[in-house]
Amino acid sequence: MESYHFLLDLALILVSTKLLGIVTKRFAMPQVVGALVAGLIFGPAFLGLLQETAFIDQVAELGVIILMFTAGLETDIHELKKSGGPAFVIALCGVLLPLAGGFLLSAAFNRGAEHLLENVFIGIILTATSVSITVETLREMGKLSTRSGNAILGAALIDDILGIVALTLITSLADESVNIVTVLLKIVAFFVVALVLGVFLHKLIEKVTGGAGRDRKRYAILAFAMCLFFSYGAEQFFGVADITGAYIAGLIISNTSRATYVAAKCETISYMFFSPVFFASIGAKVVLPEMSASIVLFSLLLIAVAVITKVIGCGLGAKLCRYSGKECVQIGVGMICRGEVALIVTTKGISLGMLQPEYVAPVILMVVASTICTPILLKLVYRGRKEYGDLVQSDLVDQYEAVQDLDLAAQSVLEDHEQLVKQGKALQEKHTN
Numbered sequence: 001m002e003s004y005h006f007l008l009d010l011a012l013i014l015v016s017t018k019l020l021g022i023v024t025k026r027f028a029m030p031q032v033v034g035a036l037v038a039g040l041i042f043g044p045a046f047l048g049l050l051q052e053t054a055f056i057d058q059v060a061e062l063g064v065i066i067l068m069f070t071a072g073l074e075t076d077i078h079e080l081k082k083s084g085g086p087a088f089v090i091a092l093c094g095v096l097l098p099l100a101g102g103f104l105l106s107a108a109f110n111r112g113a114e115h116l117l118e119n120v121f122i123g124i125i126l127t128a129t130s131v132s133i134t135v136e137t138l139r140e141m142g143k144l145s146t147r148s149g150n151a152i153l154g155a156a157l158i159d160d161i162l163g164i165v166a167l168t169l170i171t172s173l174a175d176e177s178v179n180i181v182t183v184l185l186k187i188v189a190f191f192v193v194a195l196v197l198g199v200f201l202h203k204l205i206e207k208v209t210g211g212a213g214r215d216r217k218r219y220a221i222l223a224f225a226m227c228l229f230f231s232y233g234a235e236q237f238f239g240v241a242d243i244t245g246a247y248i249a250g251l252i253i254s255n256t257s258r259a260t261y262v263a264a265k266c267e268t269i270s271y272m273f274f275s276p277v278f279f280a281s282i283g284a285k286v287v288l289p290e291m292s293a294s295i296v297l298f299s300l301l302l303i304a305v306a307v308i309t310k311v312i313g314c315g316l317g318a319k320l321c322r323y324s325g326k327e328c329v330q331i332g333v334g335m336i337c338r339g340e341v342a343l344i345v346t347t348k349g350i351s352l353g354m355l356q357p358e359y360v361a362p363v364i365l366m367v368v369a370s371t372i373c374t375p376i377l378l379k380l381v382y383r384g385r386k387e388y389g390d391l392v393q394s395d396l397v398d399q400y401e402a403v404q405d406l407d408l409a410a411q412s413v414l415e416d417h418e419q420l421v422k423q424g425k426a427l428q429e430k431h432t433n
Helices: 005-026 031-042 054-073 077-082 084-109 113-127 132-141 147-174 180-209 216-238 242-254 259-284 293-320 325-334 339-351 357-381 388-394 396-432
Strands: none
Touching: 005 031, 005 054, 005 259, 031 132, 031 259, 031 357, 054 132, 054 216, 054 242, 054 259, 077 084, 077 147, 077 242, 084 113, 084 147, 084 293, 113 147, 113 293, 113 339, 113 357, 132 147, 132 259, 132 357, 147 180, 147 242, 147 293, 147 325, 147 339, 180 216, 180 242, 216 242, 216 259, 242 259, 259 357, 293 325, 293 357, 325 357, 339 357
């Protein structure tokens, strides 16, 4: 018998994330915090009403893809070019310091040469940054296109690449089938192909959509299909994260004449359905086993090291690139979140025997803590008077929804007018006959 339980899961996710989002907003915190807490409360860790399923995982994956695609659409590509060099320095510092911190912490608990690879692997888990939570929080606050926001986005993308390289290096020592040279060549090939395709598609899009009277709805669908193609190609053929492909697809469209319209459409479907499922799915993954006193202590220290090393590492990198003190703190906090990336790396470590099962729970706790604290800390470090540009960005979706409503109303009036004209002609013909 076919099960329709997924409908109940979706209804529960949408209602709980929205209600708790409203609650957190009343406490002057980003609504994404409420959505994350909703997934945690209704997931297996507490009430157990929401279970992780293949369907929820797939919808959540679409949610993070749309999130990063929209981030690409809203990115100022000229500002991103300026922050390209600094982003690499920030990402490099934000990888090296957590790697060293995680290694030293694990070495303090796992002494001996036989645990060397495991200690390094714990450090690699801490290098991963999941920027999706940061993107949603910055957009909600109207800070996504700021100088620090662009630096976070650029550094997070480079961070992912450095994380892939580090993971490949360590796994190649345990798995002879992994070839580091092949992996590096694939990564380089991806960015070369993305650059060539990006230039060509950008010009093509401007030419095709430049004329007046074009069907904007059709273009929004084609743009989203392009996002999915890039996401699939990045993951399937080059071994690069699908969200990186989605972000680059958004960048390609970002400076075209229809970019704002597509962003508004994606914002709507993301807000109404995909984003709540993504945030709730993070909570549904949390299953905490029993832990000994030493593992509890290790968990607390791991959380502290994960947060502190990212803030200091990325903040130091930003300082070297002459960002202001406030921007350094903002960039450091924006890179704290580990999210699903750390869980994927952890799963890989378990399958290769490079991570003991008892260390899975500390990693999960670190992911949950960093995911929930990131939007809260971002709210604090971005506190201050909103500039005019920030207000425009934060109100973008509301403005476009109003325009779309007027557009639909105008179309309805035109359809009614055409129907009346047809009826008038029919009556006139009948009267003539």
